[in-house]
Structure formats: structure tokens, C-alpha cells
Amino acid sequence: MEPKTNSSVIKPYKESQNNFVSLIVSKDVKDGKFNGRVQTRFPPEPNGHLHIGHAKSICLNFGIAADYEGVCSLRLDDTNPAKEGSEFAQAIIEDVNWLGFDWGNNFHCASDYFSELYQFAIQLIHSGKAYVDSLSAEDIRAYRGTLKEPGRDSPYRDRSIEENIDLFERMRNKEFKEGSHVLRAKIDMSSSNMNLRDPVMYRILHVSHHRTGNEWCIYPMYDFAHGQCDSIEGVTHSICTLEFENNRPLYDWFLDALGVDHPRQIEFARLNLNYTVLSKRRLAALIDCGHVSGWDDPRMPTISGMRRRGYTPEALREFCDRIGVAKRNTTVDLALLEHILRQHLNRTVQRAMGVLRPIRVVIVNYPEDQVEQINAINNPEDAAMGTRKVPFSRVLYIERDDFLENPPKKFYRLAPGQEVRLRYAYFIRYESVIRNPETGEVEELRCTYDPDTRGGFASDGRKVKATLHWVSAAHSVDAEVRLYDRLFAINDPASVPVEDLDSILNPASIEIIHGCKLEPSLADVTSGSRLQLERQGYFCVDSVDSSVEHLVFNRTVTLRDTWARIQKANNNKS
């Protein structure tokens, strides 16, 4: 018999990608380019934390390499020591690893090649293709011209090779102040491509580098480093984002002038997500302004933030797979990410019961001292995950939202005259309510249970329309629960200036609830573990703030909530 198709099955991350990049690589392999070899790399700058946009690039690069039995390396493009640091480098390594990718021995840094790069620069000076310019930064800008007008040659452009070598060596030997000289490529000041108007190759930076210390005071620009690093490592396909399209002719110029092999550069569109910002600058601003607690705040789209929020690497990889790769700038719907996350969590994670906003329920006809161990299923999607016992007694907690004295139409939960099921336990019926005499707030519900419905089935076959989660008061475990929602209130937060980010924040992006009541099996959960709180959503144990004495859970994502949609539709009607 055919197995039933189940679209919730996440396919193992092995399946070949089918996108324009892969098609190009595939053709190159068939044509015998690069001797049929495929080598890619993921080249972040260690000046910030990786985010889901980087995950797209990581999955693409490692995925392509895997598809063609090639190599993908991790290379840190650390050419600007003023902004970079080893904490970032460390975080990058951890994040790529956590995503599930292995670069083996192929970990590199642009700084590993500083000597080679220096020699390349010398070579270009010797061949008359680079010169030391002593114009100020402002003058260089002025000489560069504009998008529509050509630039002018620097007065230093025709220095002799000897003089250039001398100056460049002295730059290297710490003889000059920052900004006094730069090394430039001698290309074409009237090029319609601004990158070709004698780009700066080296600048003086009296800054120590997190890997090379004080060995250097001149550092290559990214544009002079990236292509050569690829070349040195034997990268065949240099996959990068769209904004580098204009730089490709420059990279080719350097590599050709140097007479070395060069990879094929392929540009793809970076990821945009609605309700999300992904630019390093905006992410840093959120932290600096105190809108979030740090790079790993569970509301951040960083890998570390999503990890802390409870995302799984599998879901992130599947997402990167499903969004595809193309050249047009697009914005992916956050709903797709959440759908894929739920899909994975639904199949793999244990269920438990926990009451977030408790209200006491006393089952008046249940024996005072009786406690029953109720059998509960750990995951209805996977019988292999087994069952557990949950204690039931006379005094319980249920969710405050699950009772309404004057319910609207289609409200199936507990209300006067309505019978509901307590999951896996009994049918109960509302009898009366006890209010705080001063505030009028509902303090306790008095209910009766039907002993003939043990396990949640009525022997007479009668049905109920709702099943509620519950926790035995005497056996419950206290916890703090942090409810997260999207950080921004508007669809396209990247469209507002960084200074105004605070005006578009979602005020409900975090809600902290204390005094939540969880079933006792959750007393000894371990840091980072994930679960579903039935009818509430998926949660994980916070890796930073949770302890045995004080449990802290993060809501990763809600369950799909049909009831909320019905309510919303009703509100829109009225």
C-alpha cells in the first residue's frame, strides 16, 4: 500500500538545489571548467553577528559544495581591524556550526594572506599598475568625479615605479600617519564604473589586528583582498550578493593584472524578511538604543537570537531551501518561516500542559485527598515518543481565557451551561464563580466532574466541543514565561530611518508572565530544550536566564490559532 503523503515531513537536507546558481555550477562541471572541481566559501566579516540572511548564503555555499562533492570553506574577511574583533569571529564559528555545517580543515582568514597580498601589491607597482597617492581623503573623493561626470587623474598618478615602491615600503614600515598616503590601482579615472576609477588598494591604519597584532599598519581594502583570497584558496565559484556586481570587473582586473586564476563570481539577491530588519547597522542600533538585550535577544533575526528563541537548525535550513535563490530583490513573508518552524517542531517536540494565566478551578464533587495519575501522550505525531503520567486532583488551574461568563457565539470553552473536557482527564461542567468582593475579579471557578468520563471519553457517547489544558494546583511547577512577537509593527521596517526605529517597534514584542503553572514533568527540563505547551505554542527553556530554582521559558512561535482568526474576523465585521 502506498504510504500516505505527509507534507509535514521535512526532507533531509541533502536534496540537490535547483536554482540559477546551481545551474551555472552544474554546467561548469559538465563543461570541465576548473577541471570539474567545485569550491565555494562563506566569507563573513567578523564585525557583527550572523543573521538569517547570512544563513541563506551559508546554505547556498555549503549546499552547492555538497551537491557537487566539492569543498566549502569558512573564511573571515578581516581586512578592517578598526571594526573587527575575535568575539565576533568566535560567534560566527559557533553559529555556522550550530546551523549544521562543517568546513573541515578549511578555515581561513583574509589576514592569513596579508604577506601574499602585500607581494601582489608590489607586483602591481612593478608592472606600473599601482601607485602611491598622497592626496587627502577629501581630495580623492573630489577627484573621483560623480556618477555622470568623469574623474580626474591625481597629480601623484605618474610617480616612478621606484618612488612608488619606496613609498609603499615606508608606508608598511610605519613611517607615515594614517591618511597621508594610500596605494591605488591605476585603471581609468573616467570609467563609467566608479569602482574602476583608481580604487584604493591599501590604507594606513595604526590599529592592531585581532589576529596579526601589530605586525601591519597597512591593510588591504576588501576589494583588493577578496578576489585574491579566492584565487589563493582555489575557489571556483565565488557566490556573493547583488551589490558586488559592479565590483566584479575590478576583481577581474586585479586577477588578470596579477596573472592568477580566478573564480567565477555569481551574484544573488540577499534575503529580506517582512517585519524584520537585517542590516548590520540597524541591528546594532537596536542594541545600542536598548530596544533589545543584545545580539542574542530572542526577538533578533540573528542566528544566536533565533537559537535562543528556540528555532531549530533544521527549520532554518529548510527555510533557506524553500525561499529559493534568484537575482531579483524580494521580501519573504515571515509566515513562511513560522510555518516551516511549526512543521518541524510539531513532529519532533514533546507536548506538555502549562497554564500561563491561571485561574483556580475546584471540582466540588471530586474527593478531597484523591490524586490520580492520568495517562498523557507525548507526541500525537509520533507514537514512539511514548506517554507520561500527569497528576489530577480536586484543585486545578485552567487558562483564564478558557472561561467566559457571557460567551460570544462560537465560544466552545467553559461557560455557564457548557460542558468541556479536561485533556486526558474528565468532562467538567461549570457551577458557579467566586469573585473578589472588592475588585469583582474572577478568583475561582466551582465545577463538577463526571466520573464516567475518565480519560476524556463519555461512556454514553456524548461529545464536547472543547478540550482544555489544565494543571493540578498542588503538583504544579512555577515558571516565568516570555511571550515573544515580531519586533516591528510595520511590514517594512527597513524603510524608516535608523533614528526612527523606536517609533515602529511593536510594543507587544515581549510580554513577561510570572507565576505560570506547569505540569510537574517540567520541573527538571534542561537549558535550551524545546516543547509544545498544548494549545499555547512551542517553547524552549531560556539558555541564559533559566535555572532549576527559577524556570524561564521562551515562546518560540504560537500554534496556528483559528479561534483568534474568527475573533479578528468578527471584530472587523462589527
Next chain:
RNA sequence: UGGGCCGUGGUGCAAUGGUAGCACAGCGGACUUUGGAUCCGUAGAUCCUGGUUCGAGUCCAGGCGGCCCAGCCA
């Protein structure tokens, strides 16, 4: 008349000159001890104008629209 790149349902990705398809979101229904999950159904797209062709989303031309480039950032 700076240059480069890109335009397919609401969103993202396919269709590689031959029936415009998949997923998410939406809507409707079935089922249900999670208002979850699952299942079934449904609506909705080739930027415009010409050309080539038996046949164009795909090739060509011209428009229109969007993104990127004037860091000693990457």
C-alpha cells in the same frame, strides 16, 4: 543618452521556444481528546508596445518601473 542588474498570482520560487506549476498566505469544507496536526476543495499572475516564430513568460527592439554604484566600509 553615466554604468550595472532585475520585472511571473498577495508573497517567494519554477516553467531552460511547446498545456503557466509548487509552496506560503487567503477563502470554503471534512476530521479531530490541542480551535493544534491532517485531509479535500477554491480563487488569484507573465510590466507595456511592437517584432521574430507554426508557437514567446522565455528570443529581439523600444518604452515604463525597481534595485545597486561617487568609503582610506564590506
